[in-house]
Amino acid sequence: MKTKIRKIHNKIAWLELIAITAWVTLMGIFIAPGSFLGTVNGMLANPLLILLNALPVAAALLTAYFICRNSFLAGGITNLLFGLMSYINLLKIDGRDDPFVPADIALLREALQATGEYRLDMHYGIAALVILSSAALFLLGRYLGKNEKLRIIPRILGVLLCVGIFVGTFFTIYRDSELYNSFPVSVDYNVTVTFDELGFNYCFLYNFDLYSVDEPAGYDEAEIRELADAFEPRPQKLQPQVLMIMCEAFTELTACDAFTYADADQPLKDYFTVKNSPNCISGSIVVPNFGAGTANTEFDVIAGMQTNLISDTSNSALRTFHGNIPTIASVLSSQGYDTFYFHQGQSWFYNRNSALSFMGMESLRFDNGETWSDEDFLSELVEELEARTADGEKLLTYATTIQNHQAYNYAKYGSELPQVQTAMSLSPETEECLSVYAYGLKCSSEMLLELTEYLNAQSEPYILVFFGDHMPNLGAGYQGYGELGLSLGATDTPEQVLDIYTAPFIIWANDAYLQGRSMEEATKSLELPADGRVSACFLGELALELADAAGLDPYFSYLGELRRVCPVIKTGIVGRADGSLTESPTEQELELIRKMHCWQYFRMTTH
Numbered sequence: 001m002k003t004k005i006r007k008i009h010n011k012i013a014w015l016e017l018i019a020i021t022a023w024v025t026l027m028g029i030f031i032a033p034g035s036f037l038g039t040v041n042g043m044l045a046n047p048l049l050i051l052l053n054a055l056p057v058a059a060a061l062l063t064a065y066f067i068c069r070n071s072f073l074a075g076g077i078t079n080l081l082f083g084l085m086s087y088i089n090l091l092k093i094d095g096r097d098d099p100f101v102p103a104d105i106a107l108l109r110e111a112l113q114a115t116g117e118y119r120l121d122m123h124y125g126i127a128a129l130v131i132l133s134s135a136a137l138f139l140l141g142r143y144l145g146k147n148e149k150l151r152i153i154p155r156i157l158g159v160l161l162c163v164g165i166f167v168g169t170f171f172t173i174y175r176d177s178e179l180y181n182s183f184p185v186s187v188d189y190n191v192t193v194t195f196d197e198l199g200f201n202y203c204f205l206y207n208f209d210l211y212s213v214d215e216p217a218g219y220d221e222a223e224i225r226e227l228a229d230a231f232e233p234r235p236q237k238l239q240p241q242v243l244m245i246m247c248e249a250f251t252e253l254t255a256c257d258a259f260t261y262a263d264a265d266q267p268l269k270d271y272f273t274v275k276n277s278p279n280c281i282s283g284s285i286v287v288p289n290f291g292a293g294t295a296n297t298e299f300d301v302i303a304g305m306q307t308n309l310i311s312d313t314s315n316s317a318l319r320t321f322h323g324n325i326p327t328i329a330s331v332l333s334s335q336g337y338d339t340f341y342f343h344q345g346q347s348w349f350y351n352r353n354s355a356l357s358f359m360g361m362e363s364l365r366f367d368n369g370e371t372w373s374d375e376d377f378l379s380e381l382v383e384e385l386e387a388r389t390a391d392g393e394k395l396l397t398y399a400t401t402i403q404n405h406q407a408y409n410y411a412k413y414g415s416e417l418p419q420v421q422t423a424m425s426l427s428p429e430t431e432e433c434l435s436v437y438a439y440g441l442k443c444s445s446e447m448l449l450e451l452t453e454y455l456n457a458q459s460e461p462y463i464l465v466f467f468g469d470h471m472p473n474l475g476a477g478y479q480g481y482g483e484l485g486l487s488l489g490a491t492d493t494p495e496q497v498l499d500i501y502t503a504p505f506i507i508w509a510n511d512a513y514l515q516g517r518s519m520e521e522a523t524k525s526l527e528l529p530a531d532g533r534v535s536a537c538f539l540g541e542l543a544l545e546l547a548d549a550a551g552l553d554p555y556f557s558y559l560g561e562l563r564r565v566c567p568v569i570k571t572g573i574v575g576r577a578d579g580s581l582t583e584s585p586t587e588q589e590l591e592l593i594r595k596m597h598c599w600q601y602f603r604m605t606t607h
Helices: 002-011 013-031 036-045 048-068 071-096 102-117 124-144 152-170 177-182 191-198 200-206 221-229 269-275 294-303 328-333 349-358 374-388 428-456 476-483 494-500 536-546 554-565 587-605
Strands: 241-247 280-286 338-343 363-366 395-400 462-468 502-509 533-535 568-570 573-575
Touching: 013 036, 013 048, 013 071, 013 124, 013 200, 036 048, 036 191, 048 071, 048 152, 048 200, 071 124, 071 191, 071 200, 191 200, 221 554, 221 587, 241 294, 241 374, 241 428, 241 536, 269 280, 269 428, 269 502, 280 536, 294 328, 294 349, 294 395, 294 536, 328 338, 328 395, 328 536, 338 349, 338 374, 349 363, 374 395, 374 428, 428 462, 428 476, 462 536, 494 502, 494 568, 494 573, 502 536, 533 536, 533 568, 533 573, 536 554, 554 587
Parallel strands: 241 395, 241 462, 280 533, 338 363, 338 395
Antiparallel strands: 280 502, 462 502, 568 573
């Protein structure tokens, strides 16, 4: 009987391999946290997804088969490998709402140490499925033995063919961003949902080096450690409350000459009341992106690093690190501050829920779009501040608004809006876009003034840093700007390039902080450049200086020194303390920037 079964086993070896490939692929879909039937139906509607998820399984299975000449033994190995990867993906999504990606493999030790920090559902049934199905395949392999003998040359050729096909598709099909983005998903930009619906195997390979951190030229870890070791920390004496608000697409656009608002009608009227008060200083930041990339500005400000220095391929800074990185939050936390992040949007967007905890934000609140207006934002923010500082706690709050997020169309507010006032004749599309955008600025401006009035009534010293994250997108090809007579989009000079990536900031302090001084007097030691323009990575460092905490961390201390020489660093453009710009920095300037780049790499990759 056993002999007959083995003969059948030899005759249908290829059917066995096909069946095992199907089993392992389907098991991976079943293990994923999404709907099994929903994913299967989605793949049946897009059959290429079936191939993209089954191909790596088949390649691994056939490679193992040609090596050991046993379809079930090869199946056990493949089943265990892909089953464990899918299981790890499930646990990571449970723990951090973030899928398992190749970069996590390098952090295995840290991941094992971190498991104790989470109350994970270990999904023992899933673990049993992986282990028992693998064991069953191993037992079948032992019972049925090897398949009919294959000569060594065909086996070697088989292995080479499998590896060749996998490598070839990995560097072509699995690198094709156009193909990847062509598959529909139910929630755009939600990476966890994308992994569920497109399949873990495919997405894992696509993300293999998508968010890399590139080692800078001349990097020497010993050099950075030496710089850090030479630092002598200076204790913090003043401990004000620190509040940072990044306001979606906030600019001073409606104050430019193209607009004809009377003073009383100016959407930014309340903003300028705050900006021109003796409690305030102002300037502008150079941000990573135009029209989008809010979280990249967030990263630059909180981490004191530059998205544009991470790598040539990474376009989402919050997906490039998988362990704790030092930030302004961790610096203040070391001094007893609580750290709180508040965003009205979705927790999964830009991987915030996972990344911000790595960045030292101990408490995270996301309203998932339920309170989206700046009026709602202010009400919720004040409640949070009062609750979190009621017993004298020191607090760093970083909050991000979303009211003025695009799209800018009349449907956004559901009521008739004031028409934008300009000296130009605008197309209907641009008039609609600008009217909606200007109304959003008005709401943000009113929110800011009301917030400063509230903070000025507090006996606790407060520092408020308020800034925009990027310029608004006002139509394809800078259409809205062009119709206003603005040359935004030109890149002939460094000034024109920076104009695309500039957003305003103000730093305001309440009377309890200033104690009779003007803000200008209180901030002389900051030595801001003549034009007030700095790269976004320096904004958090400025907040630390005003909180008397810049001397606590060697990197931020170095940033302060660098800012006073090169306040603007932007992909080949360097701004100097006198406000001038150059595309030909001196050797000294290049060396200072190189050290910053190397130190950034060290902080992002050394855990």
